[in-house]
Amino acid sequence: MSAPIVIHRPSATAGRRVTIRGQIAGLAYDDQDVIEFLRRVGLPDAEQLLDDPSWVQWRGGRAHRYEAA
Template structure:
């Protein structure tokens, strides 16, 4: 089973696309943006989920990095 939240690799201009259950929810430029997307989806404990691989899959780069290389 894959994680329901996917933080995709860095976009060329910075930021990372975020999907929840396969639905695009936005482009995060910081962990605060990501947490806000998760809160809007009803996950009030969003900060606790960011490093839980059962909930969040970080693709194409290190977790918590949003700047292009």
């Protein structure tokens, strides 16, 4: 089973698209944005999930980096 949260590669203009269970949650410019998206869908302990590969898959680029590609 793949992770339900995907943080996609950085865009050409900065920021990373975030999808949760296949639905676009928004464009994150830092970890706080991702945490807010996760809280909005009912994951109150979102901070602990960012480095858990069973929950979050970071695609392209380094984890926690949001600069333009």
